Amino acid sequence: MRRTLSLLLVVVALLVASSNFTAPVSAQSSAYNTNFITSITYQNISNADATVTFTFYPPSGSSASPITFNRSLAANAGASLFVGGASELSGFSGQGSAVISSDQPIVATVVQLPQSSTVRNRPLSNGFGSNDGSNNVLIATVLKNQFNQTTKFSIQNADTSPVTVTLRFFRVGEATATHTETFSLNVGTARFFDAGTISQLGASFNGSATIQATGKVVSTAIEATTDSSYRVSAFEGVGTSQFSNTVYMPSALCNFGGSLQRTAYAVQNTSATNPVTVTVSYRGSGSSIIATQSATILPGGKQSFQTCDASGIPSNYNGSAVITSTGAPIVVIGKVFAQPSVSPAFLTAFVGAGSGAQKLAAPYVRWTTTRFDVNPGNRQRAFIAIQNVGTGASGNITVKYFDRNGNLVGTHTLNSIDPGQKTNSNPSLATGQSDRLAEFGYETGGATGGSATIECANSGCQIVAVIRIASANSATNPADIVAEDYNAIPIN
Incomplete structure (x- = not known):
């Protein structure tokens, strides 16, 4: 979970895989081969107007100069910067990274827009606060031609001077690194890796990665299928400040809903020397434990847990989980x-x-009541799962939904x-401007943008939240959907 952006800095590692922003959308043979163009959704979490500065860096090793420009953002407002449409970035193509600074606290979520008629999902990952960079970052799951999926990821320098980075890949069940690379990164720049092209990982690979650096770095990953299922998702690498012996998962599912959704957790041991014993405890509609799973994980390695494999989990299960470890802290995807x-x-x-906060921000929220289909609307729905991770009752939880100009549209x-x-929670459950909540984030005239804050009332309460952004994948089958998750961001 990201911490408050006390120094008003967000570091965003981008995977802009398109070399031509105006290329027509076309069918792709797989999600892995699909190009994406980045849109950065950013939210002003203060009560004052903000001046936001974007600095875009070419990939590591390029001789091109960074590009810097500003945008204004009203108090409580959320906006999007489409990299492919910004006039200042007309000469920017391929892969790159960005640093966003502001004179007011902001948060940001990166949306990857597929340039494909067959890949409809939009991978989501959060920006990093100025305190989130670490000299030790873990990627809990890395795949190469495994489960028909392959991982691509970036490592970005989040420090104020050049850094040297050592990247190690660990196969499941092995304590010795399968492959190691060492390289340098200039300030703000990123290096990009495609597990599918790393020959040292063999024909297939199922494991994790560790990143050690002489300064602060951050990392973001995309996981995509190599077959015709067209599945793609994104997540952040986890730094030292987020290592924990207790990890909270607001979403735990087994054959839930019309699409029979299931959860799986990739748990990585943060220690390079000690094994850890891990227990996953599942909860139902209340706080009581209804099932558990346990395993031992080797140093630097990972273990996967599937919710439906736990004895005692009911069908159509929609709950939460708490994952604990002894021997060393863990990270979980x-x-x-x-x-x-x-x-x-x-x-x-x-x-x-690994921890929560009393107040959270969700920069990217949408809801459509009447146009959740592929043709003609292709609009989205946001579902917010909120978990109490404190030691006492949360008190009432208030979710406020704001339009793109920072105006309060509704409260749940x-x-x-x-x-x-x-x-x-979702916008349709809120009380307020019912017509705008029914099509939240979609304004008359085609403008888009909406965000939310989530706050618990009791003194010292701690909550976490995951926002699921769902899109229809069929104009005729309502159960056929695509979706992507991102974490709500602490703002206090």
Whole structure:
């Protein structure tokens, strides 16, 4: 979970895989081969207008100069910068990275827009606060031609001087690195890796990666299918400040809903020397534990846990989980997938949270009541899963929905929940301007943009949240959807 942006800096590692921003959208043979253009959704979490400065860097090793420009953002407002449409970036193409600074606190979520008629999902990942960079970052899951998926990721210098980076890949069940690379990064720049092209990983690879650096770095990953299922998701690398012996997962599912959604957790051992014992505890509608799973993980390695494999989990289960470790802290990536025969392209990813906050921000929120289809609307729906990770009751939880100009459109007040328990919100459940909440984030004339804040009432309360952005994948089958998750960002 990202911390408050106290120094008003967001570092965003971009995967802009298109070399031509105006290229026509076309069918792709797989999600892995699809090009993406980045849109940065950013939110002013203060009560004053902000001047936001964007600095875009070419990839590491390029001789091109950074590009810098400003945007204004009203108090409480959320806006999007489409990299492919910004006039200042007309000469920017290929892969790159960005640093966003502001004279007011801001948060940001990166949206990757597929340049494909067959890949409909939009991978989501959060920007990094100025305190989130670390000299030790872990990527809890890295795949190469495994489960028909391959991972691409970036490593960005988040420090004020050049850094030297050592990247190691660990195969599941092995304590010795399969492959190691060492390289340098200039300030703000990123280097990009495609597991599918790293010959040292062999024909296939299922494991994780560790990143050690002489200064602060951050990392973002995209996982995409290599077959015709067209699934793609994104998640952040996890730095030292987020390592924890207790990790909270607001989403735990087993054959849930019409698309039969399931969760799986990739748990990585942060220690390079000690094994860890991990226990996953599942909760139902209350805070009581209904099932558990346990395993031992080797140093630097990972272990996967599938919710439906836990004894005692009911069908159509929609709950939450708490993952604990002894021997060393852990990091966790949550994934959600659906029954392929119903929703073949459904795949999401989010980062498990080691701690919570009293107030959270969700920069990217949309809702459509009447146009959740592929043709003609292709509009989206946001579902917010909120979990109490404190030691006492949360008190009432208030979700406020703001339009792109920072105006309050509606408020959803939820009853208090107990420790470990979860609850849910979406714009259609809020009270306020009902017509605008019914098509939240979609304004007359075609303008888009909407965000939310989530706050618990009791003194010292701690919550986390995961926002699922869902899109229709069929004009005729309502159960066939695609979706992607991102974590709500603490703002206090």
